[in-house]
Amino acid sequence: MRSSAPKAVPRKASGKTTGRGQATAKVPPQKVSQSELQLRAILDTAVEGIITIDEQGRIEAINRSAERIFGWKSPEVLGKNVSMFMPSPYREMHDCYLANYIRSGEAKIIGIGREVVGLRRDGSVFPMDLAVSEVRTPSRRLFTGFVRDLTERRRLEAEVLEISEQERRRIGQDLHDGICQQLAGLALVTHSIEGKLRKARRPEADQIARCRDEIAGIISETRRLARGLCPVVLESDGLMAALDELARSTHQPKRLKCRFECPKATPLGDSLVATHLYRIAQEAVNNAIKHSGAKAITITLSPVDEGLHLTVSDDGSGLPDSFPPNAGMGLHIMQYRARLLGGTLAVRPASPKGTSVTCVIPKLALESETPR
Numbered sequence: 001m002r003s004s005a006p007k008a009v010p011r012k013a014s015g016k017t018t019g020r021g022q023a024t025a026k027v028p029p030q031k032v033s034q035s036e037l038q039l040r041a042i043l044d045t046a047v048e049g050i051i052t053i054d055e056q057g058r059i060e061a062i063n064r065s066a067e068r069i070f071g072w073k074s075p076e077v078l079g080k081n082v083s084m085f086m087p088s089p090y091r092e093m094h095d096c097y098l099a100n101y102i103r104s105g106e107a108k109i110i111g112i113g114r115e116v117v118g119l120r121r122d123g124s125v126f127p128m129d130l131a132v133s134e135v136r137t138p139s140r141r142l143f144t145g146f147v148r149d150l151t152e153r154r155r156l157e158a159e160v161l162e163i164s165e166q167e168r169r170r171i172g173q174d175l176h177d178g179i180c181q182q183l184a185g186l187a188l189v190t191h192s193i194e195g196k197l198r199k200a201r202r203p204e205a206d207q208i209a210r211c212r213d214e215i216a217g218i219i220s221e222t223r224r225l226a227r228g229l230c231p232v233v234l235e236s237d238g239l240m241a242a243l244d245e246l247a248r249s250t251h252q253p254k255r256l257k258c259r260f261e262c263p264k265a266t267p268l269g270d271s272l273v274a275t276h277l278y279r280i281a282q283e284a285v286n287n288a289i290k291h292s293g294a295k296a297i298t299i300t301l302s303p304v305d306e307g308l309h310l311t312v313s314d315d316g317s318g319l320p321d322s323f324p325p326n327a328g329m330g331l332h333i334m335q336y337r338a339r340l341l342g343g344t345l346a347v348r349p350a351s352p353k354g355t356s357v358t359c360v361i362p363k364l365a366l367e368s369e370t371p372r
């Protein structure tokens with residue numbers, strides 16, 4: 001903590017603390033400044049950004065990593081309110097939050113830690129991990145925040161998902177353009193053999209007809225797989241059409257009702273947002289089919305004031321009380337996708353029964369989305 005390292009204060013052998021809260025007794029002056037230097041060196045070589053504030057939220061110290069992360073030099077920020085490192089609306093809420101904590105002891109981050117959004121000097125925002133600990137000295141309270149910039153981690157996560165998306169599309173296209181075409185050729189051959197056998201009144205005609213029907217079944221199953229891997233409508237008609245198609249292909253009269261509701265047109269073409277939302281809906285639908293024994297699944301896409309809501313709800317058995325240790329990846333990947341878009345994903349019990357998966361994407365992500 002470079003700039004706020006304890007100042008050289010006259011030391012009395014009283015055992016009390018100074019106004020700045022440093023213990024002064026029994027330690028020879030030379031030793032204290034040596035240990036201060038060591039402390040500064042340790043804090044300045046820490047990978048995490050470290051910020052110390054007082055009870056009013058005024059910055060007392062930042063280390064080198066914090067300078068790098070936020071783009072400010074230590075002397076430029078000392079004494080200023082730490083909310084300068086936060087974008088709106090968190091900036092406005094911070095003082096209240098701190099005052100509330102000091103009054104009531106009710107912690108939202110202090111001692112807990114969580115992912116929040118930081119603001120750099122150049123005005124850009126970024127995801128960061130923040131853990132705050134409280135330091136009490138006999139005379140005052142300080143708060144130390146440990147900050148880790150998650151930009152690179154998020155970028156890599158996005159890249160991994162993007163690569164897996166490309167791979168899915170490639171496999172989907174290969175299935176559609178390769179295997180489906182070969183099977184279609186085979187179906188034509190069997191059709192023509194069947195015709196010849198029927199002409200010759202041969203009994204094998206029925207056998208070959210069954211083969212032809214089998215092949216037709218395999219073609220439609222392979223097409224269904226290909227569509228799931230590479231939703232063609234997502235490329236041409238956008239998210240609404242792709243979700244509608246997902247509901248249609250899931251719907252099985254008499255066994256499973258699946259419908260798509262879109263109370264207000266939501267024109268989202270082929271884009272990163274559309275792809276992630278489609279995959280979230282697809283996984284939620286698959287989960288409902290696989291795990292819940294649902295009789296009805298509803299996919300809803302609705303624009304709201306804050307952005308966009310995607311909900312998949314089922315009337316099945318509901319989430320288990322605890323997840324098996326070998327539980328899959330689906331829920332995690334849905335969470336990742338929502339986070340990558342700056343949104344949130346909640347999996348809750350539905351009413352009166354079943355499960356509801358809701359993804360909320362903020363307006364900002366919809367406005368700034370880049371076409372794929």
Ligand SMILES: Nc1ncnc2c1ncn2[C@@H]1O[C@H](COP(=O)(O)OP(=O)(O)OP(=O)(O)O)[C@@H](O)[C@H]1O
Binds near residue numbers: 331
């Ligand atoms: N709609 C649902 N109804 C009931 N249980 C569900 C539902 N969705 C998820 N679950 C439960 O949550 C667990 C985790 O789901 P998740 O999608 O992460 O993994 P998975 O479906 O088991 O495997 P994977 O998605 O990797 O193929 C499931 O094993 C299941 O017990």
Ligand SMILES: [Mg+2]
Binds near residue numbers: 330
């Ligand atoms: Mg799953």
